[in-house]
Structure formats: structure tokens, C-alpha cells
Amino acid sequence: MTAALALDGVTKRFGDTTAITDVSLALGQGEFVALLGASGCGKSTTLRILAGLDRPSEGQVLMQGRCVTRDSAAARNIALMFQSYALYPHLSVYQNIAMPLRLRHLSVAGRLPGAARFSGAVRRTREDIDAQVRRVAAMLRLEPLLARKPGQLSGGQQQRVALARALVRKPAAFLLDEPLSNLDTQLRADTRDELRALHRDTGHAFLIVTHDQSDALSMADRVAVMIAGRIEQIATPQQLFHTPATRAVAEFIGHHRMNILPQGPAAALHPAGKGLDLGVRPEDLRLQADGPLQAVVRSRAFHGEETILSLQDDRGTALRMVLRGGSALPLPGDSVRLTAPPEALHGFDACGLRQQVLS
Amino acid sequence: MIRAALTDLLLVGPAALAVVLFIFLPVGVVFGLAFTDYQVGAAQAEWVGGANFAQLFGSRLGRNALLNTLTYAAIVIPGSVGLGLLVALGLHGMATRLPRLSALLRAVYFLPVAATLVAMAVSWQMLLHPSLGLANTWLQALNLPGQQWLSDRGLVLYTLAGIGIWQSTGYNMVLFLAGLAAIPSTLYDAAAVDGADRGWTRFWSVTWPMLGPTTLFVMIVTAASAFRVFETVATMTAGGPAFASDTIVYALYREGFVYFKAGYAAAITVVFFLALLALTALQMLLVERRVHYR
Amino acid sequence: MRPGLILGFGLLALGAVLVLLPFVWMVSVSLKPHAEIFTPHVSLLPQNPTLENYRRALTETAIPRYLLNGVLVTGGILILQLVLSVPCAYALAHRRFPGRGLLFGAVVAALLVPFHVTALPIFLGMARLQMLDSYTALILPFAATAFGLFLLRQAFAQIPAELIDAGRVDGMSELAIAWRVAFPLALPTVIAFAIFSVTAHWNDLFWPMIAVTDPDLATPPRGILYFRDAESGDEPGPLMAGATLVTAPLVLAFLLAQRRFTQGLASTGLKR
Numbered sequence: 001m002t003a004a005l006a007l008d009g010v011t012k013r014f015g016d017t018t019a020i021t022d023v024s025l026a027l028g029q030g031e032f033v034a035l036l037g038a039s040g041c042g043k044s045t046t047l048r049i050l051a052g053l054d055r056p057s058e059g060q061v062l063m064q065g066r067c068v069t070r071d072s073a074a075a076r077n078i079a080l081m082f083q084s085y086a087l088y089p090h091l092s093v094y095q096n097i098a099m100p101l102r103l104r105h106l107s108v109a110g111r112l113p114g115a116a117r118f119s120g121a122v123r124r125t126r127e128d129i130d131a132q133v134r135r136v137a138a139m140l141r142l143e144p145l146l147a148r149k150p151g152q153l154s155g156g157q158q159q160r161v162a163l164a165r166a167l168v169r170k171p172a173a174f175l176l177d178e179p180l181s182n183l184d185t186q187l188r189a190d191t192r193d194e195l196r197a198l199h200r201d202t203g204h205a206f207l208i209v210t211h212d213q214s215d216a217l218s219m220a221d222r223v224a225v226m227i228a229g230r231i232e233q234i235a236t237p238q239q240l241f242h243t244p245a246t247r248a249v250a251e252f253i254g255h256h257r258m259n260i261l262p263q264g265p266a267a268a269l270h271p272a273g274k275g276l277d278l279g280v281r282p283e284d285l286r287l288q289a290d291g292p293l294q295a296v297v298r299s300r301a302f303h304g305e306e307t308i309l310s311l312q313d314d315r316g317t318a319l320r321m322v323l324r325g326g327s328a329l330p331l332p333g334d335s336v337r338l339t340a341p342p343e344a345l346h347g348f349d350a351c352g353l354r355q356q357v358l359s
Numbered sequence: 360m361i362r363a364a365l366t367d368l369l370l371v372g373p374a375a376l377a378v379v380l381f382i383f384l385p386v387g388v389v390f391g392l393a394f395t396d397y398q399v400g401a402a403q404a405e406w407v408g409g410a411n412f413a414q415l416f417g418s419r420l421g422r423n424a425l426l427n428t429l430t431y432a433a434i435v436i437p438g439s440v441g442l443g444l445l446v447a448l449g450l451h452g453m454a455t456r457l458p459r460l461s462a463l464l465r466a467v468y469f470l471p472v473a474a475t476l477v478a479m480a481v482s483w484q485m486l487l488h489p490s491l492g493l494a495n496t497w498l499q500a501l502n503l504p505g506q507q508w509l510s511d512r513g514l515v516l517y518t519l520a521g522i523g524i525w526q527s528t529g530y531n532m533v534l535f536l537a538g539l540a541a542i543p544s545t546l547y548d549a550a551a552v553d554g555a556d557r558g559w560t561r562f563w564s565v566t567w568p569m570l571g572p573t574t575l576f577v578m579i580v581t582a583a584s585a586f587r588v589f590e591t592v593a594t595m596t597a598g599g600p601a602f603a604s605d606t607i608v609y610a611l612y613r614e615g616f617v618y619f620k621a622g623y624a625a626a627i628t629v630v631f632f633l634a635l636l637a638l639t640a641l642q643m644l645l646v647e648r649r650v651h652y653r
Numbered sequence: 654m655r656p657g658l659i660l661g662f663g664l665l666a667l668g669a670v671l672v673l674l675p676f677v678w679m680v681s682v683s684l685k686p687h688a689e690i691f692t693p694h695v696s697l698l699p700q701n702p703t704l705e706n707y708r709r710a711l712t713e714t715a716i717p718r719y720l721l722n723g724v725l726v727t728g729g730i731l732i733l734q735l736v737l738s739v740p741c742a743y744a745l746a747h748r749r750f751p752g753r754g755l756l757f758g759a760v761v762a763a764l765l766v767p768f769h770v771t772a773l774p775i776f777l778g779m780a781r782l783q784m785l786d787s788y789t790a791l792i793l794p795f796a797a798t799a800f801g802l803f804l805l806r807q808a809f810a811q812i813p814a815e816l817i818d819a820g821r822v823d824g825m826s827e828l829a830i831a832w833r834v835a836f837p838l839a840l841p842t843v844i845a846f847a848i849f850s851v852t853a854h855w856n857d858l859f860w861p862m863i864a865v866t867d868p869d870l871a872t873p874p875r876g877i878l879y880f881r882d883a884e885s886g887d888e889p890g891p892l893m894a895g896a897t898l899v900t901a902p903l904v905l906a907f908l909l910a911q912r913r914f915t916q917g918l919a920s921t922g923l924k925r
Binding site: 363364366367369370371373374375377378380381382383384385386388389392399400442446449450452453462464466467468469470471472473474475476477478479481482483485486490491492493496525528529530533587589590593594608611612615616621624625628631632635636639 | 661662664665666668669671672673674675676678679682690691693694695697736737738740741742743744745748750756759760763765766767769770771772773774775776777778780793794795796797799802827828831852855856858859862863873874877878881889892893895896897899900903904906907908911914915918
């Protein structure tokens with residue numbers, strides 16, 4: 001299957017700084033991919049290159065297997081929803097949604113008011129545009145707002161207008177830049193569901209760019225993790241969480257940062273620790289009276305459904321563990337013994353690459 | 360309590376007194392004088408009703424001054440707003456490629472705004488001198504007839520309007536540059552994704568509508584300053600020849616302070632003031648209605 | 654580069670040359686010897702530049718007197734405006750007193766009144782009080798500046814109330830707070846206003862033509878016209894030297910502090 005949109009070995013430099021290095025990424029037909037990374041990691045640059053707003057310094061952009069590296073944004077038929085929504089403040093909601101179609105399908109003369117009266121072709125195009133605008137507006141429940149200006153809408157409504165403007169022209173791929181970052185918590189959860197449904201209903205290829213791993217993991221079929229301008233791993237959310245390919249991904253993914261026991265001392269937990277750094281998620285550590293790891297509780301923080309312990313093992317490594325339920329919690333200063341099941345251990349070699357840990 | 364009141368009076372009193380004495384009181388007096396035949400230095404004055412206004416709008420001389428001012432404004436407003444916009448667009452586009460040159464040209468275009476207009480008018484007068492000036496010398500080099508720039512009754516107002524455009528283009532350019540800088544770049548990105556990637560379509564779909572409020576503002580400001588034209592007239596033509604370049608503020612000066620016809624001058628002042636107020640009202644109305652995008 | 658870009662740059666450069674033309678001409682004529690001015694072969698630049706015209710303008714004419722008057726009048730106006738406006742703007746921004754809303758409304762309304770409207774009654778009043786033909790006549794009418802009050806009030810209102818209260822707790826009087834806390838903190842606005850005020854009054858012709866008839870009191874633009882009318886076309890060289898000397902201070906100040914100047918003068922447009 002040819003990808004709807006793909007990057008092949010793309011590098012982008014601005015003067016002396018390199019924003020992204022050798023990025024390859026494919027977005028399959030009808031696929032939902034998330035590009036996940038901290039702010040400043042290069043994901044916005046990647047997005048702008050995909051959309052055609054910036055040109056790569058090296059590498060290629062492909063659409064349906066065709067090279068579009070030199071094509072302008074307008075020539076690509078890719079929809080992009082901006083983080084700030086970028087609605088035209090002087091146009092009504094209706095006109096905002098109609099804009100991409102008018103610019104594509106009507107000539108300068110055809111866009112003049114009254115042109116439909118003189119040309120049958122212009123009239124038919126306009127009727128066609130009207131039908132499409134109303135179809136998308138209905139899909140996103142925007143019909144009552146069509147006559148308003150963006151300045152009169154709430155943040156959530158503006159976001160739906162931006163979605164509608166992106167969806168109206170049946171794009172080859174649909175890019176969303178931080179689509180949820182300007183919404184409050186409740187609206188955020190609703191919009192996640194709505195975006196999933198929209199993806200299912202339209203069948204377009206979706207790529208969302210986000211710094212929020214819950215957004216990425218909960219919505220996408222595949223997640224590309226970008227760190228310092230490079231793609232570290234592209235995998236399903238489950239694979240990303242359970243078998244992170246590099247130490248950097250392991251430390252990045254997860255609500256609580258993964259504990260890393262350095263090579264050597266890690267042998268206390270598992271024999272593989274003689275040659276590898278061992279990672280273990282705070283949720284996977286257990287208190288056990290005859291556990292192999294000796295540690296002292298430094299502090300304890302109660303968070304409602306879970307309690308987080310900060311510990312230090314006898315070799316000086318700082319550890320965290322997450323306990324659920326409230327039975328017999330140790331106190332700061334207590335000495336405890338810990339264990340972890342071998343299948344929950346992640347081994348990383350000196351280069352930070354994942355190595356198998358045998359159970 | 361009394362101490363606080365005294366403090367307030369000390370802080371506010373002098374400025375408030377000055378505002379009343381030098382702004383509000385004179386405005387009231389001008390509106391009263393406009394309906395009298397008061398002459399400067401006279402012991403008393405008669406109430407003449409609307410006679411002064413009838414003279415301004417009815418006499419050939421009064422109508423001439425009003426019409427000249429409107430003609431002058433009708434040339435200077437589109438000229439200096441249009442050129443200001445073009446120069447601003449050019450310099451804005453140039454700023455990323457050649458920032459130094461762009462900044463230098465911006466300073467050059469703004470120079471007439473900071474310069475002493477009277478001194479520059481004296482230089483213009485010399486430049487346009489029929490025999491010693493550069494303008495006619497250059498015209499003759501091109502085998503074109505020299506012009507009586509400032510003493511030809513049919514030409515003088517256009518010459519002054521040209522100098523008015525020369526003087527105010529840089530000011531409008533600065534306002535347009537500020538307006539251009541305030542357009543979010545994501546709107547251009549959005550337009551590019553939507554299909555507007557060529558200069559002209561970009562301009563009509565983003566730049567021009569986003570400059571709407573700035574353009575309105577610039578036009579009103581230019582209109583207000585065109586109505587006030589005085590320095591160039593007083594320096595170069597004194598309203599002549601044969602009142603061909605007489606304008607409303609120059610007429611106000613001549614009638615009031617040369618001929619000492621205070622009543623008539625007050626009527627001119629009132630008309631001038633009401634025209635400026637109408638401009639402000641127009642601006643507020645349009646801003647409320649349309650250009651604010653709400 | 655595309656041809657369209659080159660054409661655009663060319664037009665911008667050509668426009669800049671046209672804008673500069675009267676400046677270049679003024680300086681050029683001021684450097685020309687007498688014979689080069691009165692010639693049928695007029696050229697843009699002087700062939701044998703000389704400073705003779707400047708020597709004559711500075712020693713044989715009243716130009717130095719006009720420049721001195723300009724400094725006295727613009728300086729006097731600015732100081733008077735600040736002395737009156739700073740305490741009042743401070744009170745408008747940071748104190749509550751009866752009539753505050755009314756006063757601020759009056760200031761905004763007064764923004765709409767150009768000086769041309771008030772000139773006639775002020776002239777009549779000063780004539781009645783025998784105050785015309787004096788520095789007072791040139792300075793006093795500008796004591797009331799709605800624009801200055803408005804601009805300073807807006808700037809003072811940005812200062813956090815805690816800072817003002819800290820001054821009060823430290824035992825400063827209200828006048829001391831206005832001058833020693835609010836004034837320095839709003840200095841960028843004060844400078845913008847000062848540039849606006851000095852430029853406007855250095856360049857003003859309207860009021861000096863009305864208020865004084867004594868040439869010894871003429872401000873630079875008025876003085877230039879006295880000079881021109883007296884020489885009646887025989888001495889363009891010294892006249893242009895004088896015009897250059899009158900224009901130079903503000904143009905040089907603009908070139909040295911472009912950004913502040915542009916801000917200060919562009920803010921006059923906000924006068925509405």
C-alpha cells in the first residue's frame with residue numbers, strides 16, 4: 001500500500017541549527033498517526049514540511065508515492081488545522097469554511113459578487129460549494145453559527161470551525177497541530193472522542209501533532225515519538241508503552257517516569273543487570289519482605305487513588321514507586337525490600353537501545 | 360478628609376484650570392462669536408445670527424476656500440494613503456531579505472515628518488522657482504515646457520497637494536507598517552494551505568482585509584491633517600495667486616488676524632471644527648459597524 | 654531574484670530619491686556661491702562648495718536669535734506641560750476623588766479640539782490683557798495639553814497600585830510619588846510625549862504668526878519667513894543656510910533616535 005503522505009530522510013536546517021534530522025515517517029491511507037514530542041523537539045517543523053509551508057533541506061516529501069517536495073502548500077491538497085485555528089477574522093463562519101473551495105474552484109472573476117448571475121458554470125460551482133459547506137457544517141453542528149464572525153465564538157466553537165474548514169475539501173491527508181491544547185479538561189475529553197469519530201466517518205488519513213502523551217496514546221493507531229529532532233520510535237501505543245525501543249522513549253512515555261538502575265547495581269534485581277541498565281516502571285515495583293533490592297523511604301506523597309514513594313537504594317540510586325490501595329504503607333525513614341517481575345524489566349545497552357531480558 | 364481633598368486639588372487643580380481656560384472656554388467663546396459682527400479691538404458687537412455662515416457659504420471667496428480645501432484633501436488622501444500603503448508593503452516584504460536597506464529607506468521616507476515644514480517649503484519654493492529652480496531646468500532638459508508651479512492659478516493647488524503627499528506619505532507608511540506587523544503569520548499559512556499561495560491572492564484574501572482597520576484610521580488621520588493645511592500655503596503662496604490656493608485655515612488666519620474680523624473668523628473656525636468632528640464621528644461609526652470584525 | 658522584485662526595489666529607491674530631493678537641494682544651495690545660484694545652468698550639486706552662506710547666516714542675520722527663541726519656547730512649553738500634567742495624570746490614574754470621571758471625560762473630549770479652534774479667543778483674551786508679543790504669549794496657551802494628560806494617565810495606570818502604596822508606606826507625599834515613582838517608571842511615554850511636543854512647537858508657524866509681531870521674538874519657522882521677506886529673493890544662499898540650520902536639530906535627533914522619534918510622532922495619530 002502506498003502511503004497517503006510520507007517523509008523520506010528529511011533534514012531541515014535553519015542557518016546553523018538543525019531542527020530535524022533524517023526523519024522518515026509514513027501516513028497510510030485512512031490511518032491515524034500521532035507525532036508526539038516535547039515542545040521545541042522539531043514536530044512543528046515536521047508538520048510545516050508535510051503541509052508544504054517549509055521546504056526540507058534534504059530528503060523528500062511523497063504523496064501517494066509521488067514526489068511533491070517542491071510543490072507549494074496550495075498544490076498539495078493537504079488540510080491543516082492550526083493550533084491558533086487561524087480563522088479569517090473578517091469573514092463569517094460560512095465564508096471561512098467556503099474559503100478553500102472558493103480559492104480552488106473559482107477564478108478571480110468568479111469570486112466577485114454577482115458573478116453567478118452572468119455565468120452558469122460559476123453558478124453551478126457556487127451551488128456545489130454551498131452544498132459542501134452545509135454538509136460539513138451539519139457534521140460539526142455548526143449550522144446555527146454560520147452567520148457569525150470568529151470573534152463572537154467560544155474557543156470550542158472556533159475549533160470546530162477550523163476543523164470544518166480543513167475537512168470541507170476532502171483532503172488527501174489531514175494534519176492537526178496541537179488540536180486540543182487550547183481547550184479545557186472536559187472539552188478536551190469530548191473532543192478526543194469527536195476526533196476519533198470524525199476519523200472513522202471520513203476515512204481520511206489523520207496526523208495529529210501533540211506534546212500530550214495521553215492524547216497521542218488514546219487516539220492514534222500509531223505514535224511516532226520525536227526527541228531532539230529525530231524520530232526515536234514509531235509503534236502502536238501498546239508497543240510503545242510495553243516495549244519502548246530506546247531508553248529515551250522509555251523515560252518519555254508513561255505517566256510516571258521510568259526508574260533506571262545502572263548497569264552493575266542493577267544485577268541485584270536481575271542477572272541481566274550485570275551488562276545492561278535496567279528500567280522498571282514505578283507501577284511495576286512491589287514491596288516484598290525478601291525482595292532482592294534494599295531501599296530506604298525518603299518521602300511519601302498521597303495522591304488519592306495512589307501513593308508515590310521516593311526511595312533510595314543501598315547503592316544510592318533514587319527510585320520511585322507507585323502504590324495503589326492504602327494497606328500498611330511504609331513511613332519515611334523505613335527500610336524496605338523491593339522486587340519486580342522479570343517481564344516488567346526493560347534492558348538497555350550502553351547506546352540506549354533495547355535488549356531482551358530473559359525471564 | 361479635608362487634607363485628602365486639598366491634596367487632590369493641588370495635584371489636579373492647575374492642569375484642570377488650564378484645560379478649562381485654554382480649551383473649553385475658548386471653544387465656547389468661538390461658538391458665541393460666530394454669531395456676532397465683532398471686530399478685534401471694538402468696544403462692542405452686534406448679534407447677527409447666521410450672517411457670518413451665510414457669508415462663508417454664500418460668497419465667492421468663502422466657497423472658494425472651502426472648495427480648495429476639499430480639492431486639496433481629495434488629492435492628498437488617496438495619494439498619500441495609497442503611496443504609504445505601497446511603500447509599506449514594499450519595505451515590509453524587503454525587511455526579511457535586506458533588513459539594513461529596508462530600515463534605511465524607512466528612515467528616508469519618514470524624514471519629511473520630522474523636518475520643519477516651513478524650512479522645507481522654502482526649499483520647495485526654490486526648487487520650483489521658474490528660472491533658478493531645478494524642476495524647470497530638468498523639464499527643459501527633457502524638452503518639456505517649464506511651469507509656473509506656484510503662480511499659475513490652475514496649477515498652484517496641485518503643486519501644494521503634491522507637497523502635501525510628499526510630507527505625509529512617510530507618516531502613513533509607519534502606520535501601515537505597524538498594521539502589517541500585527542497580521543499573524545499563521546493566517547498566511549492558512550491561506551497557503553487553503554490555496555492562496557500567489558502574491559495577489561494572498562494580498563486580497565489576507566493582507567487587505569486584515570489592514571481594514573488600519574486603512575480606515577490612516578484615511579481619517581490624513582483627512583484631518585489635510586483639512587488643517589496651513590504652513591505650506593502661508594509660506595509659499597499666502598493663498599494666492601488671486602486666492603487660487605486659499606484654504607479654510609489660511610482664510611481663518613487672514614480674516615481673523617490680518618483683517619481682524621473676529622466674528623467671521625469664528626464662523627470659519629466653527630465650520631472647520633464641525634467638519635473635523637464629523638470625521639471623528641464617521642470613524643467611530645465605521646469602526647463600530649464593520650471594520651472591527653465583531 | 655525575480656524581475657518583479659527588482660522592479661519593486663527600483664521604484665522604492667526612486668521614491669526615496671524624490672523624498673530626499675528638497676533636503677538635498679536645500680543643503681546644496683546653502684553651499685553654493687552666489688554666482689552659482691544666479692545662473693541659467695542650474696545644477697543639483699554645488700561645483701565650488703563654500704561655507705560662506707553659513708557664516709553670513711550666523712553673523713549677519715537674526716538666525717541665531719531665532720534658534721535661541723526656538724529653544725526657549727519649546728523648552729518652556731515642555732516644562733510647563735510636564736509640571737502641570739504629571740501630577741494631574743497621576744491623580745487621574747491612582748487616586749479616587751469626586752469628579753475624576755468627569756475630568757477624564759473632559760480630557761478625552763478636549764483631544765478632539767485642535768489648536769486652530771481655540772486660537773482666536775486666546776488671541777482676543779491675551780490682547781485684552783496686553784500679553785501679546787512676549788514669550789509668555791508663545792508659551793502659556795500650550796500649558797493645557799489634553800494629549801499629554803491622556804498619554805501620561807494611560808502610562809501611569811499601567812504602574813501596579815502596590816508600588817504606589819509602597820511609596821505611601823515609606824512616607825512619601827503624593828506629589829513626591831508622582832514625581833519620584835510614577836514619572837521615572839513612565840519615562841518611555843514621557844520621552845515619546847516630549848518628542849511629540851518639541852517637534853510640534855519647534856515646527857509650528859500658526860501661533861507664532863498670530864501671537865508676536867516683534868521679529869526679536871520669532872521662533873525659527875517664523876524667523877525664516879521674516880528673513881525671506883526681507884531679502885526678497887536676493888540672497889537665497891544664506892536663506893537656505895538658515896533653513897538648513899533650523900531643520901538640522903530635529904532631523905539629526907531623528908536620525909540618532911529613529912525608533913523613539915517614530916513612536917513619539919506616530920502616537921499623534923492616536924490623538925482622537
